[in-house]
Amino acid sequence: MTNQSPIISVNKITKTFFNRGQPQKILDQISFDVQRGELISILGKSGCGKSTLLNLIGGFDLEKEGEILLDGQVVNQPSRRCVMLMQNYGLLPWRSVLKNVELPLENTGMSKKEIRERAKYYLHMVGLGDKLDAFPKELSGGMQQRVAIARAFVIQPEVILMDEPFAALDAFTRYYLQDELIKIQEKENTTILLVTHDIDEAIYLSNRIFMLSANPGRIYQELKIPSSRPRDRSSLQFQKYREIIFRNFHFNHPIAPIELNV
Amino acid sequence: MKNLKNVLIGFTLLIVIWQLIIIVGNYEEALLPSPLKVGEAVLSIILNGTFFVHLQVSFMRFFIGYLSSVVIAVILGLILGRLARLWAIIDPIVQVIRPVSPIAWSPFIVLWFGIGDIPAIVIIFIASFFPVLLSTVSAVRKIDKTYLRVAQNFEIKQPQLMWKIIFPASFSYIANGLHIALGAAWIFLVAGEMVGAQSGLGFLIVDARNSLRLDIVIAGIIFIGICGLILDKGIKLFERWVEKHWGGLESSAN
DSSP states (O other): OOTTSOSEEEEEEEEEEEETTEEEEEEEEEEEEEOTTOEEEEEOOTTSSHHHHHHHHHTSOOOOEEEEEETTEEOOSOBTTEEEEOTTTTOOTTSOHHHHHHGGGTTTTOOHHHHHHHHHHHHHHTTOTTOTTOOGGGSOHHHHHHHHHHHHHTTOOSEEEEESTTTTSOHHHHHHHHHHHHHHHHHHTOEEEEEESOHHHHHHHOSEEEEEETTTBEEEEEEEOOSOSSOOTTSHHHHHHHHHHHHHHHHHOTTSOOOOOO | OHHHHHHHHHHHHHHHHHHHHHHHHTOOTTTSOOHHHHHHHHHHHHHTSHHHHHHHHHHHHHHHHHHHHHHHHHHHHHHHHHOHHHHHHHHHHHHHHTTSOGGGGHHHHHHHHOSSHHHHHHHHHHHHHHHHHHHHHHHHHTOOHHHHHHHHHTTOOTTHIIIIIIHHHHHHHHHHHHHHHHHHHHHHHHHHHHTTOSSSHHHHHHHHHHTTOHHHHHHHHHHHHHHHHHHHHHHHHHHHHHHHHHOOTTTTOO
């Protein structure tokens, strides 16, 4: 395999749930490729199957039609190469911050000292070098998310999946963490696939945005954002992308009023 | 301080009523010993050392029975909690055995284990076994799926999965079961020591009854009550510590 091949390849994924015996298509014929080092956002309103799609890619849910490849290999279970960042952060409350970040390194055959140093390095990177011994519940939501980010990056996975990673945070924390994420991602060259309903977040972070419609979930538009990051949230170009996205959602839901939130 | 005052008021009232009953009913000491007589008995068994001899034996049996039961019940519970199919088969059996007082097994226990320390230990073992087993199984079954997903994601396999994720994640519920079991085990300690033991707080009572020393019987009851209370306070401290280090029962919430 050369580096040119896509790291993730999603081929005609269809997912059907049964609701009181009635089949309901959640995802319909979803196909896309993700190249190494890309940051992709999947944008859609709640209930359109975004999280379901992420679970399928992560290998947490295997019941589907179609095929998902991670680096050319069929995904048939979760793996360390593709780390999922949970919506509620998934930190272990009985472990300190440092111990949480050490967790994924513990069965890798690294020495205790190496593990500690590596965990500390990533915690410093997310700005939590002074919280090593704190317990998760002593931290704010934003800090907990940073611990989760450090824990995801610490094993240097090829892909990180993020399920609305910043949805529960206030706007200032969110902006700050988005910047941090870009910095770390560029440094580590990790591929990130992010699910969000926040239009600004998608434009600010992504190389490409897939817009997902609901009932059934289909990718009906792909938007490339070629400009370099960090981006100016108030620039004209940024507004242009917002407009494109708003128009798209408007097409799909003609009755819904457009809400601009900044 | 206010608490202490209430305790004092309560016990003073109890003693006054007790004495009144004796005065009004004109009962003999042999039927209902007076508070004063019991006080003397309490002092005498403390001073001549019999109390401490029996207490030591009882505590030894109690902790051997309780701790071995807890270790086995927790390990079994962790395993059975993960094996839903097997638990579905075992659960009905447990539900039938659980309501049976451990004392009901005493004929077999004496038959199999003779007399001495073992019968009491076995009875304490049975008394604490089911509360711990059941709370462990249900704790494991209720475990927050997020933790299991994290473990899956980082490819944490058995046995690490058990002691790094499942055990700590269910620990606050298990601690709850440990508390219930402690109380149950202490109650059955006395009963256990009445079955073929020659020492211990339970024996102290049986022995005093046999020599018609009802004052010592009541003294024994008082000591058993106080020790039970101390154990309960002790495990409450332990629970608080657990809550601090493992997060409260709601820690899994968002």
